Amino acid sequence: MKKIITNLLILIAFSASAQINPELATSGINIKMLFPEGKNKALILSYDDGRTEDRQLVQLLNKYHLIGTFHLNSNKLGSKDYLNKEEIKNLFKGHEVSVHSANHPNLPDQSKIDVISEIVEDRKELERLMEYPVRGMAYPFGNTNDAVIEAMDGLGMEYARTVGDTYTFEIPKEFLRWHPTMHQFAKAYWEPNQPEKDAQEMARFYKVIEVFITTKELAVLDIWGHSWEMGSDANKWSETEKFLKLLSDNSAIYYTAQIELVDYIKAFQNLKFSVNKKRVVNLSAIDLFLKKENKTYKIPAGATISID
Numbered sequence: 001m002k003k004i005i006t007n008l009l010i011l012i013a014f015s016a017s018a019q020i021n022p023e024l025a026t027s028g029i030n031i032k033m034l035f036p037e038g039k040n041k042a043l044i045l046s047y048d049d050g051r052t053e054d055r056q057l058v059q060l061l062n063k064y065h066l067i068g069t070f071h072l073n074s075n076k077l078g079s080k081d082y083l084n085k086e087e088i089k090n091l092f093k094g095h096e097v098s099v100h101s102a103n104h105p106n107l108p109d110q111s112k113i114d115v116i117s118e119i120v121e122d123r124k125e126l127e128r129l130m131e132y133p134v135r136g137m138a139y140p141f142g143n144t145n146d147a148v149i150e151a152m153d154g155l156g157m158e159y160a161r162t163v164g165d166t167y168t169f170e171i172p173k174e175f176l177r178w179h180p181t182m183h184q185f186a187k188a189y190w191e192p193n194q195p196e197k198d199a200q201e202m203a204r205f206y207k208v209i210e211v212f213i214t215t216k217e218l219a220v221l222d223i224w225g226h227s228w229e230m231g232s233d234a235n236k237w238s239e240t241e242k243f244l245k246l247l248s249d250n251s252a253i254y255y256t257a258q259i260e261l262v263d264y265i266k267a268f269q270n271l272k273f274s275v276n277k278k279r280v281v282n283l284s285a286i287d288l289f290l291k292k293e294n295k296t297y298k299i300p301a302g303a304t305i306s307i308d
């Protein structure tokens with residue numbers, strides 16, 4: 001019974017899909033965003049803290065051609081159990097490095113200037129190490145509030161992930177309150193010696209993955225966690241490999257760093273349509289894809305095309 005209810009909840013939550021572009025929503029013409037190459041699904045794998053176990057995790061991601069987003073605390077790098085500053089550029093090649101604050105405080109407890117300096121200090125140091133603009137973030141402990149978000153105005157963070165699991169595949173309406181789909185393994189292993197609960201949570205985790213793999217709707221699966229949760233536990237690592245493999249090599253899935261997905265969505269939201277929705281111009285530097293009345297169109301970067 002419990003399982004049926006869980007499945008039902010996933011389906012109900014999933015059917016209430018987000019409106020991407022208000023201009024399109026009111027047009028009465030059925031135009032929907034697709035991901036690159038006309039794919040309908042996107043996968044984000046988001047890991048926090050930059051501990052040494054990230055080395056093992058990156059190896060697994062690379063093995064299955066998956067892309068990770070890694071949120072790092074620059075003042076912790078180089079201390080015990082954390083990655084070294086010197087290694088991160090190479091280690092995270094092909095993945096995203098993003099802000100997790102310089103020192104990992106609970107941001108809602110900080111003064112405005114401390115929120116600002118925690119983010120800017122981390123951003124500057126990660127940019128020095130990675131040699132690109134760092135524009136994404138995950139909140140330490142997943143915690144944020146209105147005051148934190150107000151303090152972040154102008155700091156260049158284009159999305160910030162919480163830990164408020166939704167168990168849905170919706171694109172968040174507010175990118176600075178980016179609630180993920182779910183924690184890796186759902187809430188299995190959150191408390192010691194709860195084998196029955198662990199089994200239920202693992203079943204829930206794989207059920208959500210199964211729904212994602214089978215859906216034909218627009219869907220973003222955003223799984224978050226920490227490599228240190230696997231620690232030196234071989235079972236948890238083989239479980240990690242199992243679900244990564246399950247999600248790999250799927251032609252319907254757009255494998256992406258979180259910032260790249262945000263860039264794509266923002267570019268899509270900036271498409272300019274004629275009033276009758278028969279022409280569209282893509283002013284961005286990204287090729288965009290949409291579905292109109294069940295037909296897929298590619299709008300190349302910079303191009304104006306007919307979608308009649």
Ligand SMILES: [Zn+2]
Pocket residue numbers: 048049100104139140141
């Ligand atoms: Zn953290």
